[in-house]
Amino acid sequence: MASVSTSQFKPGLKILLDGAPCVILENEFVKPGKGQAFNRVKYRNLLTGNVLERTFKSGETVELADVLEKEMEYLYTDGEFWFFMDPETFEQVQADQTATRDAAKWLKEGMVCTLVLWNGQPISVVPPNSVELKVVETTPGVKGDTATGGTKPAKLETGAVVKVPLFIEEGEVIKVDTRTGEYLGRAGS
Amino acid sequence: MNTSVAPAASLLKARADLLASLRAFLNQRGVLEVETPLLWPTAIPESYIELFVVQAGDRTAFLQPSPELFLKKLLAQGVGDLFQLSKVFRRGEAGRWHNPEFTLLEWYRVGWELEAFIAEVVELIRSVLGDASAFGSSRSDVPVDSFRYGDLFEEILDLPPQAPLDAFSEKVRALGVPEAEKLCRSRSDWLDFLFATFIQPKLPEGIVVVKDYPAELSALARLKSEEIAARFEVFVSRIELANGYHELNDSRLLRKRLEAAREEKRRRGEVVPPLDEEFLRLTDRLPDCCGVALGVDRLLALKLGRDSIREVMTFPWPLESSS
Numbered sequence: 001m002a003s004v005s006t007s008q009f010k011p012g013l014k015i016l017l018d019g020a021p022c023v024i025l026e027n028e029f030v031k032p033g034k035g036q037a038f039n040r041v042k043y044r045n046l047l048t049g050n051v052l053e054r055t056f057k058s059g060e061t062v063e064l065a066d067v068l069e070k071e072m073e074y075l076y077t078d079g080e081f082w083f084f085m086d087p088e089t090f091e092q093v094q095a096d097q098t099a100t101r102d103a104a105k106w107l108k109e110g111m112v113c114t115l116v117l118w119n120g121q122p123i124s125v126v127p128p129n130s131v132e133l134k135v136v137e138t139t140p141g142v143k144g145d146t147a148t149g150g151t152k153p154a155k156l157e158t159g160a161v162v163k164v165p166l167f168i169e170e171g172e173v174i175k176v177d178t179r180t181g182e183y184l185g186r187a188g189s
Numbered sequence: 190m191n192t193s194v195a196p197a198a199s200l201l202k203a204r205a206d207l208l209a210s211l212r213a214f215l216n217q218r219g220v221l222e223v224e225t226p227l228l229w230p231t232a233i234p235e236s237y238i239e240l241f242v243v244q245a246g247d248r249t250a251f252l253q254p255s256p257e258l259f260l261k262k263l264l265a266q267g268v269g270d271l272f273q274l275s276k277v278f279r280r281g282e283a284g285r286w287h288n289p290e291f292t293l294l295e296w297y298r299v300g301w302e303l304e305a306f307i308a309e310v311v312e313l314i315r316s317v318l319g320d321a322s323a324f325g326s327s328r329s330d331v332p333v334d335s336f337r338y339g340d341l342f343e344e345i346l347d348l349p350p351q352a353p354l355d356a357f358s359e360k361v362r363a364l365g366v367p368e369a370e371k372l373c374r375s376r377s378d379w380l381d382f383l384f385a386t387f388i389q390p391k392l393p394e395g396i397v398v399v400k401d402y403p404a405e406l407s408a409l410a411r412l413k414s415e416e417i418a419a420r421f422e423v424f425v426s427r428i429e430l431a432n433g434y435h436e437l438n439d440s441r442l443l444r445k446r447l448e449a450a451r452e453e454k455r456r457r458g459e460v461v462p463p464l465d466e467e468f469l470r471l472t473d474r475l476p477d478c479c480g481v482a483l484g485v486d487r488l489l490a491l492k493l494g495r496d497s498i499r500e501v502m503t504f505p506w507p508l509e510s511s512s
Contacts, residue, residue, distance in 0.1 A: 007281075007283070028284065028285065029282070029283060029284025029285070029286075029287055030284075030385055030386075031237075031282060031284075031287060032381045032384065032385045032429060033422075033429055033432050034235065034236075034237060034238075034381070034406065034408075034432070035237055035377070035378070035381030035382070035385065035406075036237045036372070036378060036381065036382075037237070037281065037282065038372060038382070040386075053365075054368055055366060055368050055369065055372065055386070056368075057371070057372050058281070059281070
């Protein structure tokens with residue numbers, strides 16, 4: 001891929017550092033009055049998720065990373081890979097366990113997720129912020145008990161286990177925040 | 190942030206007021222304002238200041254990175270205390286606190302001791318920044334701290350500025366910035382990097398004077414001892430605001446230092462300005478004096494509590510194109 005110099009650095013730019021695709025979070029031009037200039041860069045390694053800092057000599061060049069984000073539809077999993085399809089081109093990709101990470105427990109067939117692709121390969125799967133899933137297993141609901149605010153665990157159709165209010169029954173579809181794992185309400189609410 | 194929309198009327202007024210008050214401060218103290226060329230066929234060579242080169246017909250000329258060349262020629266001719274408040278140009282410098290074109294205030298006092306001169310610089314900054322509430326203090330005057338360069342190194346890095354370069358390598362590895370070993374070649378590279386990276390962020394709020402810079406970092410200053418030069422800087426809220434010296438008036442020593450700077454620029458493939466022989470000749474006639482250069486845009490940004498000089502300039506350099 002093409003190269004960029006530090007003068008083109010800006011937040012959001014995807015570059016290759018030590019062979020890994022990284023996204024620039026912050027870029028500061030630093031130059032003491034009589035000294036040489038450098039760029040202090042904060043970035044996230046897109047493979048490990050770690051946020052790191054590095055100082056570059058001003059004018060230094062780095063390679064751009066071929067990283068892009070794509071909305072893709074989840075198809076199925078064979079336990080080792082999770083398969084997604086581009087709804088427009090019908091092109092399929094497979095994401096491994098590292099890329100899918102915590103997203104796996106929210107995935108239901110047909111769900112549209114954001115995939116981060118590096119050289120065409122998925123390195124990260126981001127589910128929608130909230131999903132609606134059916135409760136397949138939980139202790140019986142206590143009717144009328146809306147006042148106590150207590151919670152109980154509920155297993156969802158995808159395997160995820162979340163805390164729900166005591167009145168939720170098996171078979172109900174609930175809305176969950178995928179970022180926090182929190183119950184948001186009944187589906188459609 | 191890229192914008193071609195001028196800042197609000199209040200910002201324009203604040204800048205106009207600042208320029209007027211800087212002039213008034215120096216006028217009242219008998220310092221004469223002068224105007225000298227911004228474009229000239231020579232320039233003082235400095236290792237890490239890149240010049241804008243202008244083709245003037247078949248002659249090559251340079252946009253001046255500071256008015257020093259001319260102000261010193263005037264001083265050598267007996268003009269006395271003087272100042273210039275004008276734009277200067279430094280290629281390749283753009284960011285929150287840098288713009289390739291910016292406003293510099295530079296003034297000189299003949300026959301003054303360095304300490305007295307530093308006090309005047311602090312007084313000017315204080316007169317602009319007013320009370321200390323901007324620094325979270327209830328004092329009626331902005332707090333001033335003073336440190337020696339070497340003491341800061343000892344206290345924050347546990348190393349003296351004269352430590353062997355290996356010690357610096359070890360230190361940056363221990364502090365998680367191993368890439369500094371690629372960036373820093375000479376001792377002056379190391380000192381500047383270490384100061385900017387580890388010391389500057391730890392300076393207290395308010396006005397901070399740093400004195401007794403190492404000789405390696407002070408090409409245009411006279412020496413106090415073999416290792417220490419008569420150079421000082423003033424930081425405000427950890428931003429480098431002013432740089433001053435008890436000026437060197439030994440032309441032989443100056444020539445050596447300027448030739449070294451030219452050689453470094455040549456090595457890097459940069460355009461090397463010719464040495465101004467008249468400047469070197471007049472250096473021997475330069476009266477005993479102190480001088481300082483102060484970034485006016487930074488001063489304004491600090492006064493208004495802004496995060497960047499770009500916010501206080503009418504048209505900051507557009508960042509998409511290269512300079």
